[in-house]
Amino acid sequence: MKHVKSLVTRNLKESMKKGGCGECQTSCQSACKTSCTVGNQSCEQLSK
Amino acid sequence: MVHAYKNNGYNIVLDVNSGSVHVVDDVVFDLVKVVEDKLAGKYGTAAGKEEDNNKSADSSWLFEELNASSELSAYSKEDIREGIDELLDLREAQVLYTDDVYENYVEDFQNRDTVVKALCLNIAHDCNLRCKYCFADEGEYHGRRALMSEEVGKAALDFLVKNSGSRRNLEVDFFGGEPLLNWEVVKKIVEYGRSIEKEHDKNFRFTITTNGTLLNDEILEYVNKEMGNIVLSIDGRKEVNDAMRPKRGGQGCYDEIVPKFQKVAESRHQLRYFVRGTFTHNNLDFSEDVKHLADLGFKQISVEPVVAKPEDWYALKDEDIPKLCEEYDKLAKFYLERKKEGRGFNFFHFNIDLEGGPCVAKRLSGCGSGCEYLGVTPWGDLYPCHQFVGNEDFIMGNVYDGITRNDIREMFKCSNVYSRPECQECFARYYCSGGCAANAYNFNGDINTTYKHGCELQRKRIECAIMIKAALAEEEG
Secondary structure, eight states, rough: OOEEEOOOOTTTHHHHHHHOOOOOOOOOTTTTTOOOOOOOOOOOOTTT | EEEEEEEEEEEEEEETTTTTEEEEEHHHHHHHHHHHHHHHHHSSSSSSGGGGOOOOHHHHHHHHHHHHHOOOOOOOOHHHHHHHHHHHHHHHHSSOOOOOOOOHHHHHHHHHHOOOOEEEEEEEHHHOOOOOTTTTTTTTTTTTEEEOHHHHHHHHHHHHHOOTTTEEEEEEEEHHHHHHHGGHHHHHHHHHHEEEEEHOEEEEEEEEEOSSSSHHHHHHHHHHHHHHEEEEEOOSSHHHHHHHHTTTSSSSSHHHHHHHHHHHHTTTTTTTTTEEEEOOOOOGTTTTHHHHHHTOSSEEEEEEEEOTTSSTTTTGGGGHHHHHHHHHHHHHHHHHHHHHTOOOEEEEGGOOOTTTOOOOHHHHHHBBBBTTTTEEOOHHHEEEEEGGGOOGGGEOOOOOOOEOOHHHHHHHTOOOOGGGGGGGGOTHHHTTOOOOOHHHHHHHHHSSSSSSHHHHHHHHHHHHHHHHHHHHHHHOO
């Protein structure tokens, strides 16, 4: 494309198919303790 | 839903529902929202129904309608036509103008039987610092001073194992107050956890949060052996830190903790730790504190807005928000500069995993507090999370009898992005999961609401984080 450059992203709709295993970390356990941030977490399935 | 914004010279288009990110030139940036409105006007939603999609026909009528638009007069006909065609290509590939198709899916997901997978053990309701913004009431959580006993700690792990179903990885954070005031019990609990892992096919991931004043070599060696993460509390510059984090006698703790924290960071090879600070109304220029921490050699940094009652003297105010947003922009530029120089660091709130991030079920179903994640007091009471400890309306049971207030668990389980009206129009909802229930409760008395300041800053952080990804992708070519 001439006008658009797309970044590589995980398609959220596709993630419905194999998602929802619940193995991921709880959201505010790791560093913050005051803010719920899930965008920066990694999927346990994909990181295996 | 599309969120288009400019940041640090980049035109960024986020397709909210698919999570796709596009870096676009000016003509497409000026077209993307107009085309979205036109398509939605014709088809009901910009995605339209598949049978209605006819790229060639859509391209023609969109061009007819937009070609003469005064807002696009700066661009040639060819650019406008190409821009429209590229947007329609992205729509066809379902990476732009996608619909929100998740509401029923997430409700089904939330109706599943949940397991408990993480505990925050308030191992010490006591502290040797007198931090002025402490939500834990200087360690006491509006109750009495207390240290968790070995017996309660072991019972907490038993409760976790028993309620974790087939989930293998179990997270346990030692929190306080100051956990090192009860260090011998921390070790006993870790040892107990290790002793029962095999028979139950579990893996405990222990973490600890500390102000660092009591850290010594022996403790560090143990932490490095057993703890998956250590969170080290420091606010940044000496004057900022010492103003808010004094010892009981009033003197600051900066000089005492910095060398210890540097040692921790190096001994863990600059991984699996965070230096974590809080900014308040008194240091709105918090990017300077992050820079300071980076200059001290720390590579894992998290500095966050204070959570305070509006009447608190250090609370963030409405008029502080624009300045704080500017600070995030400054910080994002600094972050990129340092990365380019080969001296990069991680800033927790700029970490965003676009390729390998969580599935949509996780993104929409909230943080897990009150069902998957619970806080435990020194005497074994269970709360929805550490932030609720001390508010007795939220006691959910205890580590011996388990959860006895299923109504509280259900309330938290059903709290998600779709239960918060304000989230419906927000582009950030797949990144914050609806925000912090405790913040919402503290500000509005209802966990199914949002905390305005937190949301505004969260949106800004996500914009910066995505811009950083765009800049790094450009560099990689």
